[in-house]
Amino acid sequence: MSNESEYLWYIPNDTKAGHRGDTVDENHNSLATLTAQARALEDNGWKGALIGTGWGRPDTFTVATALAASTTTFEPLIAIRPGYWRPANFASAAATLDHLTGGRVRVNIVSGLDNLSAYGDQEGDQAHRYGRTREFMRLVRRLWTEENVSHNGEHFGVTGSTVVPRIQARGDRRHPKLYFGGASEAAERVAATEADVQLFWGEPLDGIRERIARLKALSRELDRDLPPLEFGLRITTLVRETTEQAWVDAEKKVAEMAKGKGSGWHDHRRAVAVGQQRLLDLHRSGDVLDDNLYTAPGRYGGGGAGTTWLVGSADDVARSLRRYQELGITHFVLSDTPYLTEISRQGNQLLPLLRNQLPR
DSSP: OOTTOEEEEEEOOOSSTTGGGOOOOTTTTSHHHHHHHHHHHHHTTOOEEEEOOOTTSOOHHHHHHHHHHTOSSOEEEEEEOBTTBOHHHHHHHHHHHHHHHTSOOEEEEOOSOOOGGGGTOOOOSHHHHHHHHHHHHHHHHHHHHOSSEEEEOSSOEEEEEOOSSOOOOBTTBOSOOEEEEOOSHHHHHHHHHHOSEEEEOSOOHHHHHHHHHHHHHHHHHTTOOSSOOEEEEEEEEEEESSHHHHHHHHHHHHHHHHHTTTTTSOSOOSSOOHHHHHHHGGGGGOSEETTTEEOGGGGGTOOGGGSSEEEEEHHHHHHHHHHHHHHTEEEEEEEOSSHHHHHHHHHHHTHHHHTTOOOO
16 A cells, blocks of 8 residues: 555544443543543554544544644644634634644534534525535635635635734645545535545445546536545444454444444434435445445444444455555544554554554
């Protein structure tokens, strides 16, 4: 696999203990616990981690800032929502953190449903929601790369705006990368024109192949004026010493999920987005797709990255991830629980295979 690929993890800034099936610990969301995970990521070969967003959990940007201050190479992929942030406020906050950390900030723009009224936001229909997201992404990028920016749009306006500190260009990185997800037609049009990286959930290879081809075609059709869109995969990876042990443990986990009817395992109990529904529908084609894509978790409460799992030995999972890489995926956001244990296990067993190195 090409060394151009990047491997990130997931840090669960959630108020509920046992998030996604992790070990229940009353201090699961303390600075000490989350910092231990961020430092373990540094020590075990990971580039950084996605930190999720949503009303009802600790503020993502604050958590990311605290973890970045406690580490030296850890790169937070900070999930944020247009509407929770206004473009100039966010551009300034992110530029400041990027400056303070020496260019370690990444951003995941989220347009999914949330408890908007709790923080005074409101959205219209899907066209309005994605129109606002498109304008937010375009304006933030301008604020990072231009000075004295004026913009009077349908959703946002600024006059003579110059963000300080200025983002420092680092090689071909002019600003923090904007990751984006979404599988609806409206979301794909935003990705094709405004995103730096399109993140996919763990769909079978054929589905990813089809979506990459469609997004590339859309980029041409819509006259994308940015560097070529890159692609990422956010998925659960359950790795054990042997294939057999991995499947035994995966089936045990799903049996436990079935007992609790999915309680506490995911964040997707509200209206289901197009991309999430695609994942939930996969089990109709079988409990195991491709070689080792396990769809049963989606039947019992698994949501988001926990809906489908790649299961097997480190060799099995590395082989599957290479197949996604061959389709054009270069950004991987992996995870499994218990988080701290798996950061080390997969950092030492899986990452060296992906980087064509011998295990440490």
